[in-house]
Amino acid sequence: MSVLPTKRVRIYDVAQAAGVSVATASKALNDTGRMTDETRSRVKEAASSLGFRPNAMARGLIQRRSFTVGLLTNDTYGRFTLPLMAGVSEALVDQGVSVFLCAIEDDPALAKIHVDAMLDKQVDGIIASGKRIDRQLPVDLTNLSVPVVYAFTKGPDDAVSLVSDDAEGSGEAVEWLQSLGRQRIVHVTGPKTFASVEERAGAYRASIGEGARVLYGTWSEQWGHEAVAQLWGEAAEKPDAIFCGNDQIARGVVDALRERGVAVPGDVSVVGFDNWEIVAAATRPPLTTIDMNLKELGREAGRLVLALAAGETVEPGIRKLPCQLVIRQSCGGVPRS
Amino acid sequence: MSVLPTKRVRIYDVAQAAGVSVATASKALNDTGRMTDETRSRVKEAASSLGFRPNAMARGLIQRRSFTVGLLTNDTYGRFTLPLMAGVSEALVDQGVSVFLCAIEDDPALAKIHVDAMLDKQVDGIIASGKRIDRQLPVDLTNLSVPVVYAFTKGPDDAVSLVSDDAEGSGEAVEWLQSLGRQRIVHVTGPKTFASVEERAGAYRASIGEGARVLYGTWSEQWGHEAVAQLWGEAAEKPDAIFCGNDQIARGVVDALRERGVAVPGDVSVVGFDNWEIVAAATRPPLTTIDMNLKELGREAGRLVLALAAGETVEPGIRKLPCQLVIRQSCGGVPRS
DNA sequence: GTGAAAGCGCTAACAG
């Protein structure tokens, strides 16, 4: 593994090859300054034939920006962070901006190390993200010298924040169930302590009105089973649809229903939340669920930090991005055009 | 969202505050050069009281290194990349090295853009990783000017590569099953076209000897169900253990067995592969499985790329890192001390 | 139109 001593070609070499000064070369390559088209293209040709690539550190030192942003997250599992990261990266890559991924594991000390490292490296901005919309990361990101955008995590009130619109997603789920003719829709969801749980439940109640029923539990398949046992253990008329707080619960519900001989979607329609592929697609039948559009959220976060970094003013506050119904087979029905 | 114009404090300010020259300040802070302890600590105090943080770009420009490495991956799902990334990051964070995450989605053009961007940013090294041990990334990383380490993806023969030891993991699984007294162990795995499938199957056959039986299929729960249908549909004596090629197959197998009234682990023990938490822990009963120690693999990759960057010589070739049996409940038995 | 010179913030010789 010896590294060939291929000297990097500097702008100096390009200038020399093109027979101009370094200053002119710089201007030619950056499409700034004034010069004959001939000179400009001669320099550009020299550059490309030499394979010149500008040293980002030298350039950054002057321009005081690094074409780099940091993505801070405590979502070790990556379930939420990964699509978000993909979106961020996608929005930034053609601007030449790279992304530092910093996993901080809820450890304030680690978080500080990462933030300091990013600051030292002169990141143009930071995107803070997490696994819960209603929790802050264990680090103070205010007064940083670089702009911060909060995505899928709680930030200060005067910050720029991006979250998925849980209420809207919940509305889509219920609406779909109703459009399929379902009348007795129960909501089986996670712990009351999650803001998104209450947000989704609230929207569910608002859509259903009279007869709304919410069962709170944990974010597990296990709870899906228990909820079904509870509902089907009652004397009352059974639900004909169950809207679940996430895909794991939904999978538990579907499995439990099948084990009881209840047909899904024949007798009961089930909707999940998250569109976590590994869970939703493996369920029998595959889950119709709500996708939070995390990738789009990431893209938007990327665009916003960049705008902020460029000095543009961005209205602070919480932006809610719409969710999207993903139709598979657990409800019956076919995708709307 | 206005950015306060907090001027960054430069080493110049520290020097002035401590009443020394910039050169001395630099030496004091980097613990290089010679000077009285008094001077050194006076400078350090000045630095910390001013909240001085060196500008990494300026430093990098001189030292020709950026304290940054790039992690290239085509594993969009993150199932393999995330633990790996966590390991890389963990190994590097206290060396002050940050990680660029570049998701390239099997797109050669995108890959090139990312590689170029990393090179422009003077990364100290690149770690190439993927979702398959036997496939190369769609980009040529040879002759780069920075060291490259391949982790969980195929690299050139003379490169430094890190993979999990599939054969060893397979051996651990079979050994565990045998130590539990299982006699008729069948291997249900993925497509023959995966090198890791053949590697695991080969080791399985070697351990079992006479009576080994391998069923190839797809990496899905669905296939787990089908395999059980096939095995239990035969007249022959049933297996008393099934070693699966991954956790999804194992979950399918366990579910299918339960649906047939076969007790797991009472009648049949099941072992998975991957230790993908969301699958392994949600299976009823939770899966005993083989963990590929991807995080450790990431740590090692981080260490190696840094060593290479520091000019150390690292023996090229493929390093196989051991897997680890994770005992849950699908086999019976209790963890060995 | 083009180039000489200054300098981004820091480190590394080399003097003193």
Place this chain on the structure above:
DNA sequence: CTGTTAGCGCTTTCAC
């Protein structure tokens, strides 16, 4: 022991 000097590779006034 400490300070002066010279850059790292690039962009950017400002003369010519």
